[in-house]
Amino acid sequence: MLKKLKLMIRKRVWFYPALISGLSFILAFGVGWFDLSQVLSSGDGFPTLFLTSVDLAKTILSVIAGSLMTMTTFTFSTTMVVLTTYASQFSPRTVENFLSDDDTMKVLGVFMGGFVYAIITLMFMRNSLGDHLVVSATIGIAFALVCLVQFMVYIQHVGSYIQTHNLIQRIFDEAEENIEAYHGLQKRCERLERLETGDQAFVVRLKSRRYGYIQRIEHEKLAALARSLGCRVVVEKINGQFVTDETPLVVLYFDREMTAEAGEMEKALDYIAIGSEKLEYQNFNFSIQKIVEIALRAISPGINDPNTARHCLKMLGVLVSRLASLEGGYFVYSVGASSTEKTQEPEERNESGGRSGSEEAGVPKGDAVFEAVDFKQELYAGFYQIVHYGRSDVSVMLSLLKALRFVMEKASMENRRAVLSFLEVLWSKLDPALLEGYDRDLLEKERADIQVLIALGKQAGSVRL
Template sequence: MLQRIKIIYENNKIWIYLIRHLLISMIFAATAILIDTGYLPVMDFIPSAFATNTDLARSILATLAGALLTITTFTFSTIMVVLTMYSSNFSPRVVENFLTDKVSMKVLGIFVGGFLYCITTLLFMRDIMQGLPVISATIGVIYSILCIIYFIKFVYTVSGSIQASKLINKLYLQAYEMIETGMDYRQKFERIDVFDVDQFPKCFDVHSASSGYLELINFEGILDLIKNIDCKIVVRPCIGDYMAKNMNLFSVYYKEQSQLPDNFDKKLYNCLSLTSQKMILGDYKFSIQKIVEIALRAISPGINDPNTAIHCIKILGVLLSKIGESDGKYTSIQFKDYKGKLIYEDFNFEKDLYNTFYQIIHYGKTDLSVVFALFEALKIIMLSCSESSLYSVRNFAKYLFERCGDFHENDFDKLKLVDYLNEITTFKYPTN
């Protein structure tokens, strides 16, 4: 349930931030109006320095309303320019990173809320007797100071967001946190390379009733369903995979049909959540994909920025080194005293290694600096990965040499590539 709430929040958090700031501004407006009209008799307790007459209040509020509306328009235009630049220079997938940034979401809500406050209090200013002190203008001035602070913060955020290094670092921290969180959870259970289902004579599959990206698997809910059932359920897709209608979601291996509850397939299906678009929540591969796309855009002929691509490749090496610390391809999830067991494929280092680098190899194989960076990334990985993952690194180094070696026939280039390959294939962990 909590994960579903998080998905709803992620899908609508831009509107949530906007509505929240609009509600706050309306609370300020209602409070100011009640004080100015005398319904809240607190004016006597407010220092006279914070009170103004109605004419001055109208002038201040009208000026602030026009200024805030102008700044809102300018801010919206700036956001559109940054989004266009993100899409053209980096990747369309990283657009949401700027849109969902807290400062970006807050700034429009604060400016629109300030404009709403000003015009609302101006509307009720006619009900206030001429010559009586009012507090609306003072609150408006304080609100405008807050808007200026956020506008400066927004400008600073925009100036930092358009820098490739800061964007890459933000994506790296996002991916690393998800990988670390996921691996910490998986360490509670058994990691395996293969799974056996021979002890279960019967099997059926659960298929998708709709299409979309898999964004949530309720492992606890599935295990509660099979708490007293001697069975094994294999989850076929991974979080972030696109599932078309009628694709296989689960394979259920069991002994007796009588053990399964009614509508068991529907209950299993309800433990999954499909969305129309990919979300960053729980999908570390999506964050890695964004860094890969920035690297691909950097080595494209139109941009030709190999140094950014090299930085991305080394960052990817660090992320994969973290994944390489884990052994096994599957997580066997089973709670204590539960009969049922759940098999889920994740942190498959060999597959993640290939899926991360194969596009970069294809488009960057003729750029020697990119090839060297790929070997350097493999060296970063092998220094931290497990013994089983080291075997995959060595095989991938051979694959990389075979794909790129023919494009660099110069003796010096070839010698350097051979040195990289030998260093990786002959590497051994130091013994104590």
């Protein structure tokens, strides 16, 4: 529930400005009511330092309202400049990284909140108060000082966010977090090399309710639903894939008489969120795509920044290496089963070369099956565009080969063969001019370092970035 709320907040740019403006509106009404109902004077024991006359309060609040509106306009203009820079120099997909940042929207919200407070409290400044003293202006001054501090923080924040290195690092950190979460999910599940449905009494296919990208899959709830229905729930798509309203999204397998109602079965679609755009939540592929696009912009003739592309390739090498130990197929999520049992069964199956007892018996009851990430596809998607557009730049190709070496060091033997196959494809697409002279010597050396890893069949030493 908290993850869903956090995801909703991050996708709502207006959330923090609306929240802070609403709180400021309530504060303004509270302070205005206090000034009207509690007639203060210097002899009431209230600190006179915090009291001002009505005329002075009007002047102060008017200045604050005008100043904060100017600062809000400046902040909005700066935000638009940053967004334009992100879209043109980095990637249109990185725009949301700035918009979804909490600090950016909080600063804009504080400025808007200060303006709302000043305008509303001015409404309470009436001539009927006469010579009475009010506290509204003092609180307004405190609010203005907070806004000033936030403005300095915002300038520092924008200066940091606009730097390419920092942007890549933030995307990398989010991708790494999602990869770790995916590893944790698979450790709790049993892996199947292939899905064998057997002869089932009933098979129900549920189509997606709308078109768009898969944004969130609630694995535990789908497994709980499968257990309550007494069936196997199979999700045939992974997070980030595009589906239409005719795409079979979920398949339910019953090995006995089906007693579930249609409404109960369709609850499975409620646990798979579909949206019009990709999200980074549960989707490390989207983060990898952003880094790839930044690298492609960097090696384009219009920008011509190969050093940024080389840095992106190092980050891509590290990220893909985090996936190099994964095996393809499917993973089974069962509610109530221990993780130890689930992780041991696939190992026994792989060592013996046969199938586990649960597979031989056919489709078990009450679990959810999800398609696993295919390492070969991740490897290809992560590097093939850079191979195509950077094949004439020897520095980019050397960095790409180093990235493949990072991947090779942590890959399983099967995935190492996939890396070696991709290496041969890369070599065949190199610009012929790079296969001459000293360029060829450097490339051949990196290629040999990769090939020796599969020849030795063991992990190489750590490589310092």
